[in-house]
Structure formats: structure tokens, C-alpha cells
Amino acid sequence: MASSDQFRPPPTTRREDFREILHGVEVPDPYRWLEDGSAPDTRAWLAAQHEYARPFLDTPIRERIRARLAGMMKVDAMGFPFERRGYYFYSRRRADEQHASICRRNGLHGEEEVLVDANSLSADQMTGVHIVGISRDGSVLAYGVRRGGEDQFSINLMDVASRRDLADRLPRARYNNASWKIDGSGFYYSVRTDQGPRIRFHRVGTAVSEDREILGSNWGPERWAGAFVSDNGKYLMIGSGYRTASTNSGDRNDPYFQRLDPEGEIIPIADDLDAFSTGSDAGDAFIMLTNWQAPRRRVIRVEFANPSRENWREIIPEGPSMIEGVATVGGKLVATYLEDVHSRVRVFEPDGTFVREVDLPGRGIAAGFTGRWERSESFFYFSSFNHAPTIYRYDLSTGEREIWWRQQGVPDLDRFELRQVWYPSKDGTRIPMYLFHKRGLALDSERPTLLTGYGGYNLSPFPVYSTMAVVWAETGGVFASANLRGGGEFGEEWHQAGRRERKQNVFDDFIAAAEWLVVNRYTQPSKLAISGASNGGLLVGAALTQRPDLFRAVICHRPVLDMMRHHKDPMGHYWIGEYGCADDPNDFPYLLAYSPYHNVRAGTPYPAVMFVTGDSDTRCDPMHARKMAAQLQWASGSKHPIVLHYRAEAGHMATLPMDATIDELADQLAFLSRELDVPSRTWSSALPWRCLP
Numbered sequence: 001m002a003s004s005d006q007f008r009p010p011p012t013t014r015r016e017d018f019r020e021i022l023h024g025v026e027v028p029d030p031y032r033w034l035e036d037g038s039a040p041d042t043r044a045w046l047a048a049q050h051e052y053a054r055p056f057l058d059t060p061i062r063e064r065i066r067a068r069l070a071g072m073m074k075v076d077a078m079g080f081p082f083e084r085r086g087y088y089f090y091s092r093r094r095a096d097e098q099h100a101s102i103c104r105r106n107g108l109h110g111e112e113e114v115l116v117d118a119n120s121l122s123a124d125q126m127t128g129v130h131i132v133g134i135s136r137d138g139s140v141l142a143y144g145v146r147r148g149g150e151d152q153f154s155i156n157l158m159d160v161a162s163r164r165d166l167a168d169r170l171p172r173a174r175y176n177n178a179s180w181k182i183d184g185s186g187f188y189y190s191v192r193t194d195q196g197p198r199i200r201f202h203r204v205g206t207a208v209s210e211d212r213e214i215l216g217s218n219w220g221p222e223r224w225a226g227a228f229v230s231d232n233g234k235y236l237m238i239g240s241g242y243r244t245a246s247t248n249s250g251d252r253n254d255p256y257f258q259r260l261d262p263e264g265e266i267i268p269i270a271d272d273l274d275a276f277s278t279g280s281d282a283g284d285a286f287i288m289l290t291n292w293q294a295p296r297r298r299v300i301r302v303e304f305a306n307p308s309r310e311n312w313r314e315i316i317p318e319g320p321s322m323i324e325g326v327a328t329v330g331g332k333l334v335a336t337y338l339e340d341v342h343s344r345v346r347v348f349e350p351d352g353t354f355v356r357e358v359d360l361p362g363r364g365i366a367a368g369f370t371g372r373w374e375r376s377e378s379f380f381y382f383s384s385f386n387h388a389p390t391i392y393r394y395d396l397s398t399g400e401r402e403i404w405w406r407q408q409g410v411p412d413l414d415r416f417e418l419r420q421v422w423y424p425s426k427d428g429t430r431i432p433m434y435l436f437h438k439r440g441l442a443l444d445s446e447r448p449t450l451l452t453g454y455g456g457y458n459l460s461p462f463p464v465y466s467t468m469a470v471v472w473a474e475t476g477g478v479f480a481s482a483n484l485r486g487g488g489e490f491g492e493e494w495h496q497a498g499r500r501e502r503k504q505n506v507f508d509d510f511i512a513a514a515e516w517l518v519v520n521r522y523t524q525p526s527k528l529a530i531s532g533a534s535n536g537g538l539l540v541g542a543a544l545t546q547r548p549d550l551f552r553a554v555i556c557h558r559p560v561l562d563m564m565r566h567h568k569d570p571m572g573h574y575w576i577g578e579y580g581c582a583d584d585p586n587d588f589p590y591l592l593a594y595s596p597y598h599n600v601r602a603g604t605p606y607p608a609v610m611f612v613t614g615d616s617d618t619r620c621d622p623m624h625a626r627k628m629a630a631q632l633q634w635a636s637g638s639k640h641p642i643v644l645h646y647r648a649e650a651g652h653m654a655t656l657p658m659d660a661t662i663d664e665l666a667d668q669l670a671f672l673s674r675e676l677d678v679p680s681r682t683w684s685s686a687l688p689w690r691c692l693p
Helices: 040-057 062-073 467-474 492-496 505-521 536-547 572-579 588-594 623-635 658-675 682-684
Strands: 021-023 025-028 082-086 085-091 099-105 112-116 125-136 140-147 153-159 164-180 186-190 197-203 212-217 224-229 235-243 252-261 266-268 276-282 286-289 300-302 314-318 322-327 332-338 343-348 354-357 365-371 377-384 387-396 401-406 416-424 432-437 451-452 480-483 528-533 553-557 608-613 642-646
Touching: 025 588, 040 623, 040 658, 062 467, 062 658, 062 682, 082 125, 085 125, 099 125, 099 682, 112 140, 125 572, 125 642, 140 164, 164 197, 164 224, 186 224, 186 365, 197 224, 212 300, 224 332, 224 432, 252 276, 252 286, 276 322, 286 322, 314 332, 322 365, 343 365, 387 467, 401 608, 401 642, 416 505, 432 467, 451 505, 467 480, 467 658, 480 505, 505 528, 505 536, 528 536, 528 658, 536 553, 553 658, 608 623, 608 658, 623 642, 642 658
Parallel strands: 125 164, 451 480, 451 528, 528 553, 553 608, 608 642
Antiparallel strands: 021 025, 082 085, 085 099, 099 112, 125 140, 140 153, 153 164, 164 186, 186 197, 197 212, 224 235, 235 252, 252 266, 276 286, 286 300, 300 314, 322 332, 332 343, 343 354, 365 377, 377 387, 387 401, 416 432, 432 480
């Protein structure tokens, strides 16, 4: 039964006459008081919102949906293995566990040893762990300890032989990795301080306060950074970047290196280019992937002994497809290309001579190719809407691959069809979109359809296996994923076309995708839902305010929605290069023009909306969802519910316990099923399934 048949008014929210003048324009902000998440009034408001939301989520079919999700998600899960002297370290979660533990095996198929059991760390099961770094001889493990979905975590060190933690402990912060010196004396790491990122070295057995700063004293909070020791232990490679207003690179990343043992000076490789340049080591050379004079990227070989630009040598030229990444493993270069939004992988010699193409199982995404320069063994991940997540072991010397792990509990995916279509956006630009649904689907405009997208930060939503997509398709629905401008699907030009003052292109692309689905009789507005997270939350927020007539329901995860104040968020420095800043008179007009919070109009019949966030989101401040929920509840002229799904431990990271993760997804699907009037019998027929071997 649709929600409009059982209308319940939302809780009353205090609306204040708060206004500020920005560049001569009066900007109202009636819910500014909701920005203080710890204030008693805000906590009371959140409690009332919880009570209001639950009846729309606790529908008669929710438990049926949850049981289906549990059957698919409560299965063994594995992470990439990392080899150290014949031992393989990895993360693994058993089907009956809430979190992944850190384990190792002696040999590929040896008996498993649990090193850190995450499921015994806290009574409330809100503490998770992950591998941060492993010493070269495998004797010391650095592991992260995280609460809920926070970005921040602490770092513990374990003596692997005794299974005991050392006294060393790095306090809760935003870290990158721990990259060990070859002699095991300590590790380099990146940490974000209030002033900006810093590269430091921690010597095992000393106080963290004594950690030596290697680089970063002049870096501001808008930057990110990372540091890695080369496989041969001779070099420390450092990268530091930030987002710019440049129309050439957008994201800029500057690589440096330092000779170790004895330590030399820090030498810039490319710190004066308007480009994103990154890379890894191949013996005594730095293999640099860059978009310098190549929007779809190329690969340049830089000798550590002669790093000046006149000695650079292009070894893999820019081509028609985007180069997503280059791994240096097994004495070879493994280049992953993004071709029409699916992976192709090619192997090259260190001088750029083509060796072979990696045989992939189908049209999907390949990632990883972890390993070391001197070992031919590598591991990569492959997944698609119609292919179970799988980790393969790949031999660089022979090209042979074998399955190391494959997810179980996956339905018979041969019952479904995966298609890629291209449609015109408002300005005529052709946009690709993946469609996933049952074979033989009738095009009768009656299919419940869930459309997703992202469109930002040079990131690309790939065709990956998705529990939500599968269960949605099982009910006879259509799952659609649009690859919008602003992402990285076709190189830097594609990214530039959807950032800053061109951000409206992204929203136009998404709206055009919805219109295409309607025109081509997949669905109709009363059967169409949209979903997006983070920057994708901004996307669906803009879509619902610009075309409220086109959608029936919206799931808006952990979003950014107040574009007048996004730069004041704890991580807002990172976003200015992508969005712009309302304090800048040049950026202010276009930000105000699309800012979802400021474009809600009283009396407009808005679709049903479910905002999803929590206190532990330390990346996209939950105040965005709180303020937008209040604004829509006040303004909407329809009887469709506007609800806030708020959990204190929920954050930007998908690291909640498995039961909490299933609960959140069940709430979303129950809400969508109710609003799109998905018949309960379709969930009944979805329950039986045949698992893949």
C-alpha cells in the first residue's frame, strides 16, 4: 500500500527566520540550528524523527526482505592476500560473524590462523579491524581499529609469533597506510592533522610523540598524501595532491622520492605540472601514470638515478580508452583500461613492449593486481552485475589464472540480463547506462525501477555485483546505473564537463536517464525511484528538487546538500576544487542555483524521500541530511513521507556489523517497495534460489 493512502504528518520542526547576506544576496537558512548535532534540541528532534520514520519502514514485507538479504549477505567473505615469506595475510569474515578478522595461512592452501578476531573486541559489535601494513618478514602486523562507520581509526602493532600487541599504538586519526622499511625497524605513514597531511616515520618500540616528520610542514588542509617504500627497499615514494580549479587536471598529485639507507634529500619528480601523476616502483625506476598532456593518461618511465624531465621516457602512450591504473608486479607492468565503462587489462614489459591481454571472465570490473616486483604471483578482483565477486591468482610469467576465492550465496545469475545503452543528455552528449533485470522483461511501463548514479570526483561507478541490484531484479524490477559526466569514465575531459560551474550537466545527464527509461517503456514516474550516496546524494537531492514530478521515491545516503556551507564541513577543504566555494563571488551564483537545500519550494508535491546518515559520518556532515529532511517536511505539498534514517554509529565507511548493514538495506528496500507499490507476492517468489557452485 502506497504511503499516500495512510498519510501521517511529520513532527513539527522549529523554523527560524535566520538569514545571511552573501555577495549582496539574502540567503535564508531556517534550520541552521540543526547543524549542532549534540545540542539537546537536535537530539530530541532526532528521537521524534526516528519514531516518525519506523512505521514507513516496518512494513509487513520487511522481515521477508531481510531474510532474503541475510541469505545472500551472511556468507564467507575474503579480502586480498598479501604474501610475506610464504605466509599469506588477509581479512576474512565467516558467514555467522559480524566483522572480518585478520588471518594468515602458511602457503596458499595452508591451515588458517586467526591473528585478530574483530568479533571479540567489543560487546556491541561496533568495532572492526583491517590490515594497515605488514613488515617485510611478516613478523609484525600493523592493523587499524575502527568504531562504527568513522573514517578515523587507531593503529595497533602485533608481534605475530606471540599474537600479542606491542606497546606501540598510534591514536585515532585519519591515516593512510603503514609502509615498512626493509629492515623492519619501523614504518612510514601519512596522517591528517588539523593543519594538513604529514608524512612521518614511526620506529618500533618508541613513543608516537617521537615520530619523525619526513614531509608536509608546509601542506595545508586541502591536501592529501601517502608514502610507500619500494619493493627493493632503496626508495621512499611520496605523493601529495589536492583539487584545483584547473580545467586541465582537476585533481593534482605531485610525486617525490627519497633514497633510503642512507637517507638522501627528498627529490621532486613532478611537482610543477598541472597534472595528476602517480605511480609505483619497478626496480630502480618509477613508473608514472599521468594525465600530463594526456587527458586519458599515459605511462612514463623515470629512472631514480636520473629523474630530471629530459630523461623521462614515454612507454605506454595515451590511447582511446582511459588508463585506470598501472601495477608493477612480477617484472611486468599491468595496465587496467576503462573501455566503455568496463575493464580491459594488458600486460607490458618494463620498456612498454606489449606482452598479452589478461583474459577476463566477462564485461565487468577488474581491480587490484597486488603483488611484488620480484614475484610473478599477483591477485586481482573481478565482479559484474552478472558475475559473483571473485579473487583470482594470476601468474605474470605464464598468463595463467586460478580462483583463490569466490563469493557463495549468489543466485543463478543466468536468469538475468545485463545491457548497456546510450542515451542523449539535454545538450546532446551521449551517456552510457547499464540495465540489469530478468530475461524476457516485458516493456510495459510497469517495472519498478531503481536508478543510481554518481557523477563526480573523477570516480566511475562500475558494473559490479550488487545484492540490492539482484534482489530488486528478482522482484521483476529494473536496476539502472548511469555513468554521468563528472566521473572518470572517459578521462579528464569527461570529469571537467561535470565539475564546478558545469555541475548542472551531471544533473541533466541523470534526469535524461530517467526520461529515457520512461520513454522506452521500462517504467513510469510512479514506478521510478532514485538512489545516490555522498556526491551521489547531492545528485539525487538536485534531481528531486529540479524534477520532483519525475520520481516517486528517493534514497539519499550520507549526502552533501547545503552548498552554501559545504566548505565549512570538517572535510570541506577537499571539496572546494570539485564544487567551488560560496565564499567566492564567482562560484556563489551557480552553487546557489542548484543547492538542493536552497531550492526547496513550499507547496511542491515532492516524492517520498528517505535520508540515511548518522553521527559517525565524519566526512559528509550529517547536518546536511538533518536540515534537508526538515526543509522538505515543511515544504512538501504531497502526502508522500519524508523520513530520516539516523543511526549514531553510522558513518561514511561501510564498516557496520553485518546485521546492522542488513537492517539498513532492508529498511531501504521496504521503503521503496511500499512507495512504488511493489506487490508482496514478488518478494515471496524471490525467496528460493539456486546457488552457484
